Amino acid sequence: MPSPAERRLPWERAARGLALVLLALALVQALRAAGRGGQRRVHVEVGAADATAPGPARRDSLAALARAGDSVTWSGDVAPLIASAEPVREPSGATRFTIVADAAAALGDSLGPIDSLETGGGSLTTEGVRGLFAAHSGAATARVPSAAAAVLGRVLVYGRVGWESKFTIAALEESGWQVDARLRLGDTTLVRQGRTLEPTAGLHAALVVLDTALEGRAAAVTRFVRAGGGLVLSGAAAGAPALAALGGARVLRLAAGEAGAFEEGEPLHALPLHVLGALRPDALTLESRDDVPAVVARRVAAGRVVQSGYAETWRWRMQGEAGSVAEHRAFWSRLVGTAATAAPVVPATATDGPAVAPAVTPAVTPAGTRAIAPASTPTITSASALDADPAPLAALVDALGPAVAAAPSTPPQREALPTWLGAAALLLLVAEWGSRRARGAA
Secondary structure, three states, rough: OOOOOOOHHHHHHHHHHHHHHHHHHHHHHHHHHHHHHOEEEEEEOOOOOOOOOOHHHHHOOOOOOOOOOOOOEEOOOOEEEEEEEOOOOOOOOEEEEEEEEOEEEEEEEEEEEEEEEEOOOEEEEEEOOOOOEEEEEEOOEEEEOOOOOEOOOOEEEEEEHEEEEEEEHHHHHHHHHEEEEEEOOOOOOOEEEOOOOOOEOOOEEEEOOOOOOOOOOHHHHHHHOOOOOOOEHHHHHHHHHHOOOOOOOOOEEEEOOOOOOOOOOHHHHHEEEEEOOOOOOOOOEEEEEEOOEEEEEEEOOOOOEEEEEEEEOOOHHHHHOOHHHHHHHHHHHHHHHHHOOOOOOOOOOOOOOOOOOOOOOOOOOOOOOOOOOOOOOOOOOOOHHHHHHHHHHHHHHHOOOOOOOOOOOOOOOOOOOHHHHHHHHHHHHHHHHHHHHHHOOO
């Protein structure tokens, strides 16, 4: 049992306890300071030091820093921009690029500028894109590779021998389609062309019907469509009673063509039109003339049915102005390509290349009737897909979070161990030790 001289006085016990508390506080603060010293602050100012928003590689590296515990933020004005690519279901092998942007966008590829689009975006159909297709809008650059080219089946044409069937087949063959045909000549004679006269899934990509008399083939047509084939009902066939269950609308009346429309550069207004109406709930109007439906489409099981009310389209080719042959050819190829749904795809080749400078050439938007947009599934198989960045703003927000108003301020760094804290603890320990030694305690 310690002697009275060896017992600690109350103030000595208090001094030792306070010294231990100060040392514990100093240790905690030192550990916190060490933790703050290991965390870095990274801030990216888009439009200042960087000309554009961070690309995929840099964006991924910044996201990795954030996941490792660093503070990563960004600020600046990055315009919303989205680009997508899909194959055009036509023998040309073109790609249809769709751009959504709040501001004007410049378009190009690794070879240079291609075109530009006004505010709101739009679409561009082109062939021979090299490297990545790029859309520039402000500090944002969206890049996508060309879509795969479609491998197309044959087209089967039903109709009567006449100008319409003759020039419809000619337009399709000139566009690169392989055409089979079954044409009626009178009541007992048939004109045949091609491999088979029956629509066959896997062989035919689409069936074109130009006449209302199907001679009991309505059931075969229905099976073909439901199995994934495409069907185009054109002219009088748009209201064929035998195929009414497949169409998306009914023919309401026949509107005459406008006199002089060919000379005025409005060829579709010059054609007679079977006005479509009473649309089904699942039908989509692809094209209108004078605010009435002219081309309507709907899905039926695995297939697609397109109704075109335009009649006597051969007049476009024969009576139109310069370029009417090519326009008529493009119209029919686009119409059949819109219906074709069963064709597979094969990889398209593309060569990587650098980004392009913004284009300054204004886009030329044709006036008149809205064009039919072929629908298909985008398939990206190019090696350029590794560098693709279809939605730069969305990807940046997903990786680093929303933009901040300004760069975050850096807090002042504190000392790992304040001098006064250590000095006070040492003074208390020395005073307690000295007091005990003065009283002869150990």
